[in-house]
Amino acid sequence: MPSKSTAQATLEKADKKANSSSGWFSSSSTKYEEAGDLYQQAANAFKIDKLFKEAGDAFAREAECREKCKENNEAANAWWNAAKAYKRGFPDLAIQALSQTILHLTQSGRFRQAADREKEIGQIHLQETNDIRKACESYERAGDWYAQEDATATANQCYKDAADLHADLEEYSQAIARYEQVADHSLGSALTKYSVKEYWLRAGLCALAMGDSITAKRNMQRYSTQDTTFPSTREAKFVNALIEAVEAQDVEAFTGAVYEFDQITKLDNWKTSILLKIKKTIDVEPGLR
Known part of the structure; x- marks a missing residue:
């Protein structure tokens, strides 16, 4: 049987940690923090192996762990890392991940960064999915956010x-x-x-x-x-x-x-x-x- 890659082994550790029941002395937020760190390590290892879909999936799971701990900035970052991995051949998933990033950024009032991500969505629609209508909507939304941030x-x-x-x-x-x-x-x-x-x-x-x-x-x-x-x-x-x-x-x-x-x-x-x-x-x- 072929030995598991570092990425795969780390991912399994992360899954195990995320699904474990919290012990008497540890809170569930500690569990998700630790699982989030492991998912991030797994994602980076998948990137080294050039497995971008798997890297994106692992970053997305990290993001979900960060959300459970109410770490919104970290969650936004993890979704953005997922998007960057998905951009290597999985445009629809990249758009979904960017939309999640934007949700966190707008909730915390970071409209300038939200505009940057919305513009990225516009570019993906234009260059990858060839959806001119949606690209147009993204550019207008990004424009509005940039304008309100001067x-x-x-x-x-x-x-x-x-x-x-x-x-x-x-x-x-x-x-x-x-x-x-x-x-x-x-x-x-x-x-x-x-x-x-x-x-x-x-x-x-x-x-x-x-x-x-x-x-x-x-x-x-x-x-x-x-x-x-x-x-x-x-x-x-x-x-x-x-x-x-x-x-x-x-x-x-x-x-x-x-x-x-x-x-x-x-x-x-x-x-x-x-x-x-x-x-x-x-x-x-x-x-x-």
Whole structure:
């Protein structure tokens, strides 16, 4: 019979300790503290053996022991360690463990850390489970928590990511609202003011993707009153050229404007995809012309 690994042997010791009946002189909390320590040792040994699912499971059992002893900070930490192990190939379990971490962090008022973990959930949804809707919700929740902890720059980054995802889901009015919110926040500081034109550009593209050039025009005028330097930027000129092309139903002018902009500022995937959607609104029925 093969000999047991250190990890397996430690795990069995931990199980035995957690399931033992408390003696006359020891309290049940001591029992769970000791079991928790053993589960943690087992988890780390599994990590050394690169058995990440087993490591995550052992950390989760440690977390449950910490909860029984009302050690909330330790429990939050154990759940987070579980999540980090599960992230190596078990995204759904990682999300569950992170949700448990967040529960402990919000209960103890640690919203900044809760926001960090919620953002991690958003990234897993985006990169692993491919659930854009849930990723979007996580980024918005993280943004709210960062904002209430005065971490404005990080909050804005989350809201901007959420706006991009709303647009991917074709929820253009929600996307516009988020871009405008981030732009408003960014106008107030000399450090972030330069990025405002990018948010307004994205908001302008969303309005056009809705097939609503009137709203796009009205919004562009409003942005120009919020920042008088905006109309002279390449971003503003680009959106205005697109609005004209859309209203004239002129595919060539549209393509020309896109080509010209791309020569100086490379279009990212997000912009390329939304520009294709806008272009489709122009050449819907070219045969009728």
